[in-house]
Amino acid sequence: MLWILVLVATGLWTVYSRWQRRRIHRVSREVPCGLPGLPLIGHAHLFAGSDEVISDPVVAEVVLKSCLDKDDTTMKFIRKLVGNGNIFAPAFIPVSIWRPRRKILAPIFSIKNLNCFVPIFAEQSEIMVQQLAREAGNGDFSFWKYITTYTFDAICKTSLGVDLNSQQQSDHPFLEAFEITLHLMSERLSCPWLYLDCIYERLSRYKTFVAKRDLMFRFVDELIKEKRKELSTRGNDGTKTFVFSEPEMRTFLEMLIESSGGPQGYTELELREEVLVIILAGTDTSAVGAAYTAVMMSRYPEVQEKVHQELQEVFGDSDRPATVQDLTRLKYLEAVIKETLRTYPAVPVVVREVLNDVELPTGTKLVNGVGILVNFCAMHRNAAYWGEDADVFRPERFLEGPLKHPAQFMPFSYSLRNCVGSTYAMMSMKTVLSGLVRRYQLLPSTLELRAKFRVMMKDSAGYTLRIEHRHRRSLA
Template identity: 25%
Template sequence: MIALVFTVVAIFIALYYAYYFAAANNAQYWKRRGIEGPESKNKFLHFTEDLLNPNYNSCYLLRDWTKKYGKIYGIMEGWRKVLVIADYKLAHEVLVKKFEIFHARKLGALSPDNEKEKGIHVFNASGSRWKRLRTIINPCFSVNSLKLMFNTVDDSCKVMLSLMDKEYEADNAFNIHKYFHELTMDVISRIAMGQKGTKQFNNPNVEVAKAIFQRKGIVWLDDLAHMFPFAGHYFFKSLILMAKLTYFPVKQMLDDITAAVEERKKQRAKGINATKNNELVDFIDLFIDAEAENIKDDAYSKSNVKIEKKMTTEEIVQQCFLFLLAGFDTTANTLAISTWLLAKHPDVQQQLIDEIDDICTTDEITYEQVNELRLCDAVMKEALRLYPIATFVVGRECVEPTKLGNVELEKGVYVMCDVLSMHYDKNVWGENAEEFYPERFFDFSVEQQMSYYPFGGGPRVCVGMRLAYMEQKMALARILKKYKFVQCPETEKELKLTGCFVLNPDSVTIKLEKR
């Protein structure tokens, strides 16, 4: 018995030191290649916990490092080798010119395996599977689809405005961010899931979605997946098992979506089909129309080969899950930040009000009128330049050896773009790069276009970008036709921005002033 114990202990010690020396050797990866970068005191996780710190978004950490190490440097994220770039020409090369080599996103260590999992959404998918899903999804955000969604978006905006009326009547200083969260969840629930009518301030998915973005309950498992990437698939399976045994926000939302999809399929079986009755359809209906079993994706090709426009039931659930999350947080955060900036810059706000009054002359606002709101569009874009909401989407995995600038990259190396540094580069944006100046987007140079990535870039740019802009502009138009955003003693001097994935203002406190 004693011998067995000693044997087990000896094996454990041997494995520990084997892993320790392998990790130490791996940590020198960039130094051996002559590439500078910060050194971490954590020999196993390296900068994993720093990059996923909910109290200091990674975009600020990358900017700090870029100031010290220049526009190209290497870091370690657990076992992962990550090259960070802040040069817009290199970013364009990764996202556009060499897309076939960088078509896979830099995903979290706990992400599902693209080849093994039945259910995967377009954000996590890569290769031909991504191409198939993206081809099916694109029509959901076409101009015709946006026009069909417009009245639903407008109705939710009107409901939000009626709720804000109570804050004005009580002369309250209030956190407008929570209203935008309710609005965006309401809109995406109606157009993606077929929710009947509005459920603002009565939708449990708002709190569930917030919990998901906070990584509640998965930090320790995520750390293990970063330390042992070769076992990532098994850690993901452990996450699924843990979700089944305990309360888990992701599971709760997936269960609700699965139930909605199954209920819709039952309605189809009874002959109730909105797509055949020329009724307004939601994403579930559109995806069910593309449903099929046993789909096999071939190797990825950038050529325009024929794509099988089908998806599995598991994939349908995952697409709906993605759009509920993506349509909720980023849009609400952008609206909140834009509101804060307009309250801080009443001159710009007045110009925007004048534009809205000139174009939206009656209470009925049309899709075409919203598209004409040029300054409103510039305000949103400038807010996203100063506060890029989702910089994590601009990360890629190198799927075959290549050269980027003067750096030879091996297969499996990751590339992260320091979007914040590119958005503040005075050589690109001018000496007023740190100022709120929406008019800069009236004359958008090629260099600026190549340096601007609030929604990602290249073929994998956010598929819902046009819907986000439409919803944001509609919300501002509705509010500013009636009120002005006004600073008050409680208004934040500077925004407190948190979130490990999405840049999230803790609160935006303003008052409304009747026009």
């Protein structure tokens, strides 16, 4: 008798649920992805997606301008690490956390402020170049550990004002915790059977995630406290005020404290969330982009040679640090980076939630409750916009005039919720790659590129390549 009641209840619940979501099912019929959905979990088992979802810039532009909230099904896992940091903050639900934070964050990433960071990029890239000397002439090696420690040291110096020196001490606890939490987070995103908290929180990997996350929290919290103490003084009336000097360079943390209102501004929690997002995006986005670019130059020697010729025109045979003025002259290198980001975008997809009905240019109406996946990989290879050679690696396409549509190239997303740190990432990549190619010739590995999902799209082999010295000289 009990089983009969359970079956009847389940049947009634299924019918009611389908009736309640009837508008969403209608949209799924009008915008088919060609892949079967399963009961209860729908298409979650196919999280990797299909390039038949949204791959047209015209449609993507409408979605990304109209739907500002990111899909909570996936965001809730990422927020367990970074909370409501700007990139992942809700735009409308339950309230708009993203808008006021974006208003504070955007001016901090001004060109004037970012130009002050170029000496740090140059200093850290020189350390990386020297560390790479041990690999010269020794066959295949993983470039990832060198580039990710470079970007990590650079972002920690620019955001927190601390020298972690992970390039010479790659076992730093924070960096280890950073890599482990990202791995566990991306694993959960890719495994729908781990979505339920009541299941996941009983697994040993959850305990590992919490331990490593809390280590990162303690590290950042301590630096925030030290920075607040450094900036604060006590007036005669015993009240705490903040004194902001005008040095040539201020860290992101200092600017966040100041821009949010000093002692009346961001709380320690809000500062931690924003700093963690800056470290996450500043480390991985720049590292993935630079790593893919290095591998592509190793596999396209004619492209690498053009980059080297441009570097010769700007730097000659000198090893002097790159300057802001130098970076603006590296037009072809920038085109190579952009072409790499087109073919291998660091963030391959973005998911948005529809809160208000949106009509697409095709006439299809997206309704409240629908989750939309915008496939950057497919959009960046759409032959209607990139031509018949869309699958060919050809940097010159970015020097041939404006694109057909502003949304056809969006490695840092698009519209109001685009990545505020895109210029930072480009400056960091141009600095480190210019130093790399000036000193070494990049040669291809025998391993092929195989993409894997680790929150961002990374090479499963660790970006293997070979290098040779361009000049026989001391690198000390």
